[in-house]
Each structure stands twice: as structure tokens, then as C-alpha cells.
Amino acid sequence: MAHSVTMRTVAERAEVSTKTVSNVINGTGSYSPETEQRVREAIEELGYRMNPFARGLRSRRTDTIALVLPNLGQPFYAELAEQIMRAPQTQGLKVVLQSTHGDARRERAVLSAHQELVDGVIYVPHALGPDDYLPLPVTRPTVVLGERPADATTLSLDYVDPADEQGARAVVGHLLSQGRHRIAVIGERTGPMAGARRLRGYRAALAEAGVDYDDSLVISVDDADLWSSGVGAATRLLRTRVRFDALFCFNDVVAVAALSVLTRSGIKVPNDVALAGFDDIEAARFASPPLTTVDLRRESIARTAVTLLRSRMDLENFRDLPGRSESIGYDLRVRASSGVPSSR
Amino acid sequence: MAHSVTMRTVAERAEVSTKTVSNVINGTGSYSPETEQRVREAIEELGYRMNPFARGLRSRRTDTIALVLPNLGQPFYAELAEQIMRAPQTQGLKVVLQSTHGDARRERAVLSAHQELVDGVIYVPHALGPDDYLPLPVTRPTVVLGERPADATTLSLDYVDPADEQGARAVVGHLLSQGRHRIAVIGERTGPMAGARRLRGYRAALAEAGVDYDDSLVISVDDADLWSSGVGAATRLLRTRVRFDALFCFNDVVAVAALSVLTRSGIKVPNDVALAGFDDIEAARFASPPLTTVDLRRESIARTAVTLLRSRMDLENFRDLPGRSESIGYDLRVRASSGVPSSR
DNA sequence: CTGAAAGCGCTTACAG
DNA sequence: CTGAAAGCGCTTACAG
Structure with a gap:
């Protein structure tokens, strides 16, 4: 190896034991200022770099x-x-x-x-x-x-x-309070948990407002590539010709992608359709129009x-x-x- | 340690040497199928997990x-x-x-x-x-x-x-070919290199088209938080009241942020101002309108x-x-x- | 304030 | 096809 300067080489050069070199490097134990000085110089001159594997093997800490x-x-x-x-x-x-x-x-x-x-x-x-x-x-x-x-x-x-469930419930509650009652959903399965929990929040908000759950308003997407599946889902939603006045996407990426589909189709947001996402990614804040969403902190x-x-x-x-x-x-x-x- | 099962423990259980255990684990050397079987069983039963520090220390490879x-x-x-x-x-x-x-x-x-x-x-x-x-x-x-x-x-x-320079030159060339001649720039310093190179590309394209470089069209932004500095820069640009019919941002994030400012200010893209970014991030493709940009592959x-x-x-x-x-x-x-x- | 020795758990020659 | 021994470069008791 080109770099076979070990702690021992340093110790010899500084005329101390390897223990002392170790102490100086780790700030453990105690040593006189002159010793430290000599050790540091030796390290510098030899271009010594500690081997983290040796340390990890011995001390069982990797930080x-x-x-x-x-x-x-x-x-x-x-x-x-x-x-x-x-x-x-x-x-x-x-x-x-x-x-x-x-x-x-x-x-x-x-x-x-x-x-x-x-x-x-x-x-x-x-x-x-x-x-x-x-x-x-x-x-x-x-x-x-x-x-x-x-x-x-x-x-x-x-x-x-x-707060997946509570967040979804809050944002859907908000859409309902704006007078939207036909709230379509594009829900990706963000892990096996989050998707289900956001859907629960959606249903809870509807129930609370006395609005019936309508299965035809719920579109499920694959989450491999959220951008294109967002486009795909929004396109499918429009094709079904089901009537909706709001769209809640379980993910801002999907929401931004859906927004591009709506805009291209001449559907005005929020005039024709209110749109909300989830996650509050940076891109949501700077969408046109800026996206209502849930920040999970x-x-x-x-x-x-x-x-x-x-x-x-x-x-x-x-x-x-x-x-x-x-x-x-x-x-x-x-x-x-x-x-x-x-x-x- | 709770987990002090070492290669040696495995070797003893399987009644082989540690060398053989190492061979089986790494697929090195050779060993009989029965030996392998015994070793694998011992590993399984003991819940053995190799210590990567010991390996790294010895073999000097970490993969x-x-x-x-x-x-x-x-x-x-x-x-x-x-x-x-x-x-x-x-x-x-x-x-x-x-x-x-x-x-x-x-x-x-x-x-x-x-x-x-x-x-x-x-x-x-x-x-x-x-x-x-x-x-x-x-x-x-x-x-x-x-x-x-x-x-x-x-x-x-x-x-x-x-291809920072060539890419910038191409996209600015494209804007010029669309009949835009007052091309503003919002240029962050993406590292000390990329920003300068993209600016060179911009100037080269102008020169090629015989359009004079106008310093008042060039806004420089800090790159700590590109989203908000994009908004800041676009706002400043509008305030200067300098006339421009295109805006080239050195970065898609800045471009998307600038787009939100332009839209909010009632400036239509591309009708009033043509907009181009750089990087071809996913969000660029799904902006409204979708963003012209350079894909660096x-x-x-x-x-x-x-x-x-x-x-x-x-x-x-x-x-x-x-x-x-x-x-x-x-x-x-x-x-x-x-x-x-x-x-x- | 500092040293000499042992050992962490592997792999690597070397041997048979 | 398999073993016994040495050693990678550190830190950790132990000692003084």
C-alpha cells in the first residue's frame, strides 16, 4: 500500500507510545501540551490518516x-x-x-x-x-x-x-368547507401504511360532513414513478366523465402532475376544480396556482x-x-x- | 455484547476451521458441498453476522x-x-x-x-x-x-x-430563433464552475446571433435556497422595469419559481415572456406551461x-x-x- | 502524564 | 479440499 503510515509510525516519529497518539487524536486521557505538539507534527509530516476499520473493530463505535x-x-x-x-x-x-x-x-x-x-x-x-x-x-x-x-x-x-390520517382529514374538511362536495381522490400507495391512512382521513372528513363516500371518485395509482402516474391517473379521471369539483391527491408530486393535465384540458384551478396535495414539497408552493397541501413537519x-x-x-x-x-x-x-x- | 457470535463460534459448531467458514461466506477457495451445508446451518442457527470492520481491516476492500x-x-x-x-x-x-x-x-x-x-x-x-x-x-x-x-x-x-456551456448556448439559440432578442438571465452560481460556463454559453449564443450583451438583463442569485432566491430574483427583475421578452434561468428550480412570480404578476408565458430553465428536473416537465430546458443526461x-x-x-x-x-x-x-x- | 501488552474478528499466505 | 498461525491497525484494560 502506498499509504502504510500507521499509528505506530507516528508514535516512533514523535517518540511516544501509540496509546499517546491515540489519546491525542481522540482527545481522551491526558498528555502534556509539548507531547501533543510533537504528535501533531508527526501526523502532519507523515500525512498520517487513521484507519477507521481498525478503530471500528476495536471500539465498536462508528459514529x-x-x-x-x-x-x-x-x-x-x-x-x-x-x-x-x-x-x-x-x-x-x-x-x-x-x-x-x-x-x-x-x-x-x-x-x-x-x-x-x-x-x-x-x-x-x-x-x-x-x-x-x-x-x-x-x-x-x-x-x-x-x-x-x-x-x-x-x-x-x-x-x-x-399525522397522515389527521392531515388528510383536515385538508378534505377544508375542501368541504369551501363548498366542494364531489371530491375526487388520486391515491398512491405510499408504502403500505400512509396511503391507507390518508384514505381513512378522507373518509372520516366526508362522514363528518354527512357526505356519502363514492367509490367512483377514487383512483389508485402505482407509485413507481409518481410524476407520470399522476398524469396517467388524472387523464383516466377525466375520461371517466365522472363529475367532481375538487381533487385531493395523496402526494404533491401527483397533484402537480395532475395540475398540468387539468390546465392542459382547459379546466381552471380553482374555479372549476379545487386542488389539494399532500407533503408540502417545495414545488407545491411554487406551482401556478400555489398548491393547498399538508405539511407533515x-x-x-x-x-x-x-x-x-x-x-x-x-x-x-x-x-x-x-x-x-x-x-x-x-x-x-x-x-x-x-x-x-x-x-x- | 449481545452478539458475540464470531466466525470462530461458527467454525467450532460446524467443526471446520475459520478459513473454511470464510471461504463459504465469500465463495473463495473450495470446499465440499457437505461442508458448505454444515457451515450454512451453523451460521443460521447461531444467527451469525460478519463483522465488516474486521473484514475491512484485513482485506482493505469495502465494496x-x-x-x-x-x-x-x-x-x-x-x-x-x-x-x-x-x-x-x-x-x-x-x-x-x-x-x-x-x-x-x-x-x-x-x-x-x-x-x-x-x-x-x-x-x-x-x-x-x-x-x-x-x-x-x-x-x-x-x-x-x-x-x-x-x-x-x-x-x-x-x-x-x-455540457453546461453548449447546453446554454443551444437553449439561448433556440430562444433567439423564436424571435426573442431581449433575453434576461437569472443565474445562480451552481458551484464556481457551472454558473460561469452557462453564462459563457449565453454570451456565445448572443454573439452568434449578433445581439449585444446587456448587463442590465443579468441577475445573479445566491444559491442557498434556490426556490426563494428564484422568487426574489424574478421580483427584482420585474421591479427594474427593464424590458425583456424572454427569461433564461440557469436552473429549473429557479425557472419554476420565476414562473410563479410571472404568472402572479399577470405576465403570460410564453405570450409575453418566453421562459427556459436548465437541468430538466421532473418538475420542469409538469410545470404549467411545461418548461423548455436543457437535459444534461x-x-x-x-x-x-x-x-x-x-x-x-x-x-x-x-x-x-x-x-x-x-x-x-x-x-x-x-x-x-x-x-x-x-x-x- | 505515559507505556507495554493483549486482543477486537476477520483474511492471507503457507502448508499439507 | 482443509488447517494453524500470523497479522491488519487500532483501543482497552492494566500498571506505574
């Missing part, structure tokens, strides 16, 4: 957490990842990111393969439900994004629980996830604590896309 | 590459990251992703700190120019996204060179970067080969936002 998520092409996940990397709670930790492409096989593989390289895992499930991932071996502290299933407590899995999700994870990582044995669950609130973002129809 | 990029909140980078993780050339490699938040200090830190954990690095510079990053120690095969500076050859750095960039990297990783000594540079083409995406004004 690294893994973030396992479905797809960076979806702005919600990309923005969530960025928030997690930036959270103050993440200071001092490295974050390695693994995308599973929203594919069940890869999700399982990533989850069971790479835990040993990190001190903890934040897992955003997509293709796998609890029945699929709970049997997988958990060897590191793990925080899951989603609703906690019953068995997770004993497994010491922590959950960050976003990504920053809060990120902060809570890292905090839960660290607290478990700090434990002697991470299974000493039963699994916890933290609910996150939501914010309804009312924008022009759901405005009251004006006379034209 | 992992690092992707260092500015900000996952920018769709271009997020989509590029996803492409790199999905590229067929990436098969068999893990990809760890480090976001630098577009911040010079962090960029330097990430770049000099985490190389030892991986077999290679793909580096997307942002805040740092060649003068800043070339002096940093390079201990692993590295591919840089951008134009190759002269000194990079001897450092054995490989470059993937996107992210997939091709991803594939080329990983291919260059692997070929260097396969070398006995990765510095044996002088630095290489591969140019990537571009595609002009002409969409409705740059259409010819229709009579209203």
Missing part, C-alpha cells in the same frame, strides 16, 4: 447512522434526508444513505445487510409492511417512520408517527427520529428500553389552488 | 463508494444521486451519500475525512473550486463532476464533464462516473493512470414555455 429510504427522486424523501443530515441532533454523526428504489427485495436486503457498519438505523418503509420487516434481524438501534404495530414494543423499535420528524435514535444508542444494551412512539403534528397549508370559485 | 454532493433538497442532485445508486455499473457496490449543505467548510471536511471508509469517491463540487479542493489529500480513486483543470491529470483525478453522467471510478478502483495502484475526462452530451427539451407568441 455513523444509516438512513434507509425508498427513493431520492421523490422530493419528499430527498427533503427529509436533507433535514436529517442537517438536524442539530445529527452533529457528530455521519449519515450514510441507502436508497431501496422502492423495491421490496432491495429493501429487505439493505435492511438486513448493512446494519453492522453503523451505530443506528433510521428506516423509512415503503414496499415492506410490519409483517415483512418485523421478522428481519435487528442488530442496531432502529427508528421506523410510520405507525407502530403492536409487536414493535417488545422488539425495542422506536417509531416516529406522522419534516424538520420535526427528522429531529425526533435522530433524538430517539441517539437516546437508544447511548444505552449500554439498546434493548433495555421498550419501543417508543412519538406522534408528529401537521400544518394545513391553504393556498390559491383550493380557493372559492370566483365569477369569471 | 463501497462515497457520493459527496451539495444538497439533496435540489432535485437535480437528488435525481443524480438516485441515478448513481441505480446504475447497472453500481451493482455489487454500496453507495454512501454525504451531503455538504453547499457549505465550503463542510465540503472540505467531508472530502478529507471520510475517504478511508470507501474504495472510491464521486465528488460533486459546489462551494469549492479546483484551487480549493486540489490541494486536499486524495487517498482513494476519485471522479469529479465538472470541467477538468490542468493540474488534475497528474493527480490522477477523473472528470465527468457536463443525468443517467449518462451517472453511468460514466461509476465506470470511470470502477476502472480506477480495479488498478493495483490507482495512481498508475493519468487523470481522464469524459464529456457528456446534452438534449434541448423544447416545450410550451418558449412557444411563439400567439395572438391573444
